[in-house]
Amino acid sequence: MINIFFFSFSPFSENTYVLFDETDEAVIIDPGCLSQAEKERLSRFIEDKKLTVKALLQTHTHLDHVFGSAYVKRKFKVKMYMHRLDLPVLSDVELRCKTWGIGGYEPVEADEFLEEGDVFEFGNSKLDIVHVPGHAPGHIAFISHADKFIIGGDCLFKGSIGRTDFPLCSHEDLMNSIRNKFFTLPDDYRVYAGHMDPTTIGAEKKYNPFFN
Numbered sequence: 001m002i003n004i005f006f007f008s009f010s011p012f013s014e015n016t017y018v019l020f021d022e023t024d025e026a027v028i029i030d031p032g033c034l035s036q037a038e039k040e041r042l043s044r045f046i047e048d049k050k051l052t053v054k055a056l057l058q059t060h061t062h063l064d065h066v067f068g069s070a071y072v073k074r075k076f077k078v079k080m081y082m083h084r085l086d087l088p089v090l091s092d093v094e095l096r097c098k099t100w101g102i103g104g105y106e107p108v109e110a111d112e113f114l115e116e117g118d119v120f121e122f123g124n125s126k127l128d129i130v131h132v133p134g135h136a137p138g139h140i141a142f143i144s145h146a147d148k149f150i151i152g153g154d155c156l157f158k159g160s161i162g163r164t165d166f167p168l169c170s171h172e173d174l175m176n177s178i179r180n181k182f183f184t185l186p187d188d189y190r191v192y193a194g195h196m197d198p199t200t201i202g203a204e205k206k207y208n209p210f211f212n
């Protein structure tokens, strides 16, 4: 069974996820830790739980989701996995940080690429990869059918949806991704998003104002 723990990091209140199972193998998804104190909070959690981090996974690579990616790669000696179509987003992060006056970002490069239909395994667990473009061109989500959840990044939020006013965004693609990849999951699946509290597929189908 996969345990899910998340931190809310940086002034963007970005959710950084640690997933681990009974083998104590773990993956870190979207490390948004920016300050040294935040990086140490993440590391201390891994050490306290005696977890072995197997990989760094990215739902997408907007700046708030990669603030701590270089740190995680180096600290835990793991590879960074992302979708190839998000490479232009990642390569733009350094410039965006400068433009917005955000200090402390350390540039990072991907090691491996994931795409629709891939299955990522760690410990006794597996995550199905779906491509959910719209908020970012190479946005992916991680689904556990065994544990009934989706790590959905910035697509579907509790009562809201991801922004599409950034470069390379598409509102139409985002709506299609949510309809075809999220809302085709059973109602009791939990949705863990890149910001705000978890929700469920059923609750969003029923109450999300963008679909009602």
Ligand SMILES: [Zn+2]
Binding pocket: 060, 062, 065, 135, 136, 154
């Ligand atoms: Zn984003």
